[in-house]
Amino acid sequence: MEIIRYAELKPLPWRNGGGATRELARFPAAAAGQTAAADDGTWDWRVSIAEVARAGAFSRFAGMERVLTVVDGELLLLTVDGAEHPLVKYRPFRFTGDADAAGALPTGDIRDLNVITRAGAFKGYTSIIELSKKRAHPVFAGQFGILLQGQATVSEGSAAEADAAGDEGEGSDDAGTAAPQPLGRYDAVVGSDTGTPEILGRGFLAVVSIDPVDSADPGGAGAAG
Structure with a gap:
């Protein structure tokens, strides 16, 4: 039986400085000793938890599909290709990684669970x-x-x-x-x-x-x- 302990995961900062991501799992797995950016996209799927501390643009993941779920905090205002989507806690939202996406934090910092999969190869679901x-x-x-x-x-x-x-x-x-x-x-x-x-x-x-x-x-x- 395998348990991934969140407290043991290293936070990976976003390139835009707006937050940090802790990666729970990815496929293919990272090579031993490899250090990568939170948004490098060198995998076919990834499960992670992000701490969002500042409003701003989300990284693009070309050819990917995303399912994002707010798991701590009250509200994330996610804008995807110009359309605004208010995301409340525990309500998964699916969108394409090719989209122009940005988030606003009207009620303060949030954490979100991210499931990102390569389109046509894998499909991710969150319940x-x-x-x-x-x-x-x-x-x-x-x-x-x-x-x-x-x-x-x-x-x-x-x-x-x-x-x-x-x-x-x-x-x-x-x-x-x-x-x-x-x-x-x-x-x-x-x-x-x-x-x-x-x-x-x-x-x-x-x-x-x-x-x-x-x-x-x-x-x-x-x-x-």
């Missing part, structure tokens, strides 16, 4: 769910579960997997014995279809999905997510 202490939320392969608010723990595996292991006579002594791991704010759980991580708690979770695009799928960029 915001409310966690439960009674029913665990699984995080599958191709997904990230990011704790936005509240308290939560993550455990590996499920009752169904434990039962299957018991039926096969293997691993029954160890199934489900790993202690749940606490999650801090903005920590990300990497999904898996083997020993699928399950998150329990109270608060709100962002579920980010990165799906490969079927070349036969005619679907394109949407307006709002």
Whole structure:
């Protein structure tokens, strides 16, 4: 089970000085020891959290599609190709990375969750769910579960997997014995279809999905997510 600890991520400053980005994951992964700008675009998809401290232009990502979600703060006024879109907390918004985009901060600084994918190769989705202490939320392969608010723990595996292991006579002594791991704010759980991580708690979770695009799928960029 893999947990990406937000507190351990290095902030990467924007070229325009208006904020900083902490990168949770990218594909292809950066080479060992590589230091890159927050907006270098040398990947096919990236999941990150940005701290926006000043109004100004957003970086362009040619050939990319973006899903932006305000996760802290009240309001981001996002202008995309001349059209203004008021983005409130926990409402994902989809737009093209080729657009001329800028943000204003009428209520102060914000943080936003960014999912950026190369058009025609991958499609990104963001959903915001409310966690439960009674029913665990699984995080599958191709997904990230990011704790936005509240308290939560993550455990590996499920009752169904434990039962299957018991039926096969293997691993029954160890199934489900790993202690749940606490999650801090903005920590990300990497999904898996083997020993699928399950998150329990109270608060709100962002579920980010990165799906490969079927070349036969005619679907394109949407307006709002």
